[in-house]
Amino acid sequence: MPRCRHIALIAFPDVQILDVTGPLEVFARAARWLRDEGRRPDDAYRIELLAPVAGPFRTSSGMRLVADRAVAQVRGGVDTLLVAGGAGTAAAMRDPRILPALRRLAPRVRRLGSVCTGTFVLAAAGLLDGRRVTTHWRSCARLARMFPALRVDPDPIYVRDGNVYTSAGVTAGMDLALALVEEDEGREVALYVARDMVLFLRRPGGQSQFSAQLATQAADREPLRDLQAWIADHVAADLSVATLASRVAMSPRNFARVFAAEVGVTPARFVEKVRVETARRRLEESAHGVERIADQCGFGSAESMRRAFLRTVRVTPSAYRSRFRSVPATPARPSLAARA
Numbered sequence: 001m002p003r004c005r006h007i008a009l010i011a012f013p014d015v016q017i018l019d020v021t022g023p024l025e026v027f028a029r030a031a032r033w034l035r036d037e038g039r040r041p042d043d044a045y046r047i048e049l050l051a052p053v054a055g056p057f058r059t060s061s062g063m064r065l066v067a068d069r070a071v072a073q074v075r076g077g078v079d080t081l082l083v084a085g086g087a088g089t090a091a092a093m094r095d096p097r098i099l100p101a102l103r104r105l106a107p108r109v110r111r112l113g114s115v116c117t118g119t120f121v122l123a124a125a126g127l128l129d130g131r132r133v134t135t136h137w138r139s140c141a142r143l144a145r146m147f148p149a150l151r152v153d154p155d156p157i158y159v160r161d162g163n164v165y166t167s168a169g170v171t172a173g174m175d176l177a178l179a180l181v182e183e184d185e186g187r188e189v190a191l192y193v194a195r196d197m198v199l200f201l202r203r204p205g206g207q208s209q210f211s212a213q214l215a216t217q218a219a220d221r222e223p224l225r226d227l228q229a230w231i232a233d234h235v236a237a238d239l240s241v242a243t244l245a246s247r248v249a250m251s252p253r254n255f256a257r258v259f260a261a262e263v264g265v266t267p268a269r270f271v272e273k274v275r276v277e278t279a280r281r282r283l284e285e286s287a288h289g290v291e292r293i294a295d296q297c298g299f300g301s302a303e304s305m306r307r308a309f310l311r312t313v314r315v316t317p318s319a320y321r322s323r324f325r326s327v328p329a330t331p332a333r334p335s336l337a338a339r340a
Helices: 017-036 099-108 118-124 137-146 172-185 187-196 222-233 241-247 252-263 267-285 290-296 302-312 317-324
Strands: 005-010 045-051 055-058 064-067 080-083 111-114 158-161 164-167
Touching: 005 017, 017 045, 017 172, 017 187, 045 064, 080 099, 080 118, 099 118, 111 118, 111 172, 118 137, 118 164, 158 172, 164 172, 172 187, 222 241, 222 252, 222 267, 241 252, 241 267, 252 267, 267 290, 267 302, 267 317, 290 302, 290 317, 302 317
Parallel strands: 005 045, 005 080, 080 111, 111 164
Antiparallel strands: 055 064, 158 164
């Protein structure tokens, strides 16, 4: 049985509180479930909060957290070391108590990671050069400018490069923690924790930081707003401009003009984004073939879906599935002739 894994998270004044409490709660719940279910006699994880100075400190929300130890006091024994982000990141990047400790501990830990803008702190310590990383979508361009040796990917909710993990903003830290739990204890445990915490979906790391609704904008007019939601629920339907215009009692020409002005993209582009997003999720979570998923998502053919993926995701559906699939493939059934 694996030993109890020590999870340490470095925070600092004006940290984003969810960057801290979200991931640590994932590990704590996993440990509790494994113990309560009789899977382990001890705790799978021991969590510890570190800061420049031991004791209480203020988060960006005004609430206070209490650090167990100063980060400089840690000499070893850490399995996974994470760094949080938030409004206090700029000061943390220059903190002489944090950066030397990070440089000293990084070679000794099994996994090193960051949540949200905590990526900046790891980069400032010189621990990310040459690596593919991510951070909060609003900060990706700034991260790339400040640290040109990094390969910044603004899209995924988390990225693994070797034993280094970086995640996107705020709640994406919980997705990263769930992925680490799955690595350690298996998919069943990670899914239990996700359900127990009422997380809508345990998202694979390759999933975009944006849904199609978030990547665009909500229309000001209520009929168009309702139409956006209807599109997401009816991806296999006829979503031509003429059909959509009729649902909101507008002429096709006026509808296309008003929709583009309020949503920021044409109706056709919005529909494609929603269909690609739905197909991505089904490729990640189901064992259905590409042809079937293309039909379910309204593409009409696998080739149409392939072209949409290349435009939107920049990889083919098959390549996307091979990289981000979270369920095992279902073996193909033998044909009737073969069984005969």
